[in-house]
Amino acid sequence: MAEALILSGKTVSQHVYTSLKPRIDLLKRSGKTPGLAFILVGDHPASKVYVNSKTKRFVKLGLFSETFKLPENIPENDVLSLISDLCDDDRFHGILVQMPLPKHMNETTIIRTINPKKDVDGFHPENIGLLVSGNPRFIPCTPKGIMRILEYYQIDPTGKHVVVIGRSNIVGRPISILMSLKQEFSNATTTICHSATSDIPYFTRQADILIAAMGVPEFVKADYIKKDAVIIDVGINRVEDDSEKGYSLVGDVDFDDVAEKASAITPVPGGVGLMTIAMLVENTVEAAERLVER
Ligand SMILES: NC(=O)c1ccc[n+]([C@@H]2O[C@H](COP(=O)([O-])OP(=O)(O)OC[C@H]3O[C@@H](n4cnc5c(N)ncnc54)[C@H](OP(=O)(O)O)[C@@H]3O)[C@@H](O)[C@H]2O)c1
Structure with a gap:
């Protein structure tokens, strides 16, 4: 049985949609x-x-x-x-x-x-530059969604050691930048691991917050983490099985194994993926608000 608190993307995304509703209504009225x-x-x-x-x-x-x-x-x-x-x-x-x-x-x-x-994904070099300099316009949706989950559950990264596995431009790199910004609810010490990292468990076992964004099914096992770490599983991997669909979706974390030892964990599905969509909606609403304000 999982001991860990389940960080539900469903709950947090619903909260986001509820808070966006008055902003959407206002835009529509104008x-x-x-x-x-x-x-x-x-x-x-x-x-x-x-x-x-x-x-x-x-x-x-x-x-x-x-x-x-x-x-x-x-x-x-x-x-x-x-x-x-x-x-x-x-x-x-x-x-x-x-x-x-x-x-x-x-x-x-x-x-x-x-x-x-109009770059609501936040991938344009101008938007990446703004993010790196600590003055973001659009924050890429998946990293923004991770920050929102932590905020909702009051898991403050300040002063913590955040270890990210993966350095892609859409997840790993921007989340490590966000986590290290000198601002409230960031301010963490960050380490990024990637395919050339020689001893990944050496780093992941030091993580207070571990973010797995590598695309390798169930890579992170219980012995890769510190007791009571917070685990954010970004991975969405199709693994073939005998189900009707012929596959199931699993994360980069072995959920059943890790949930015994972690203090909190995002499920797959039902975790970060739902937040990515919610943040895309939020970024689009922000883009519309800015264009109206012009
Ligand atoms: N939940 C969501 O909404 C959402 C959004 C985006 C992506 N995803 C999922 O998140 C995962 C990562 O996506 P991505 O777009 O960031 O993938 P990506 O562009 O393929 O990047 C993967 C990163 O992981 C590193 N990596 C791969 N295998 C590794 C290994 N065995 N050991 C250590 N590092 C390794 C790679 O290192 P190198 O840089 O050295 O190659 C790379 O930096 C995928 O499963 C994807 O489907 C989910």
Whole structure:
């Protein structure tokens, strides 16, 4: 039986949606329904699932969204010109290009074409620069969602040792930056581990808060953690099984093993993934508010 407190993405995301409702209503009364353009290139199955769950949430909240589905072999220039058109389209306050992109496309070029004020994913270099300098405009959704879970459960990283496994631009690196900012509810000492780290358990066993964002199913076991550590599992991995779907989703943490020893843990599913969607909604609302304030 799990001893740990379950850090529920469902509970925290519902809290976020409730607090966003008056802001959305106010925007709508002023004639600005927050709108997001999704660009989905190719037939990547997981990407389709992600875009579907995000659009469903937009519909449920009465927000505007449109998905631009493009074929796998579309020339990069066509995607760039679509993004330019969407940057000038007032119906859209945010533009999201679902990653990964086909191999013939350059992700950096695509991201740089998005107007940074509509970059609700927070991946544009201007937004990353603002984040690093401690003055963020858009915080990438998954790291922002992790911070919101900690805040909701009053788990303050101040003075703690936060160890992150993974250094991707969308999760590992931005969460390590957020955690180390000199501000309330951050202010942690941070360590980042990656594929070239020689002895990962040496570092993870020192973590007061361990964030696993590597994409390796159930990599983190109980003997990788310190007793009573807080565990944030970002991983979403499809593992084949005999179920009707043919697979199940597991995190980067062996939940049953680790939950015996941790003080708190996010489940997969039902943890960080739900927060990523909630933060995308929040960033889109923020983008619309800023455009109205202009
Ligand atoms: N919950 C959510 O909403 C959400 C959002 C985004 C991603 N995810 C999930 O989170 C996981 C990570 O996603 P990502 O986009 O950050 O992945 P990514 O771009 O593939 O990056 C993975 C990172 O983990 C490191 N890594 C991989 N294998 C490792 C190993 N055996 N030991 C140590 N480090 C290792 C890599 O190191 P190198 O840099 O050295 O290659 C890299 O920095 C995936 O399961 C993904 O599906 C979930």
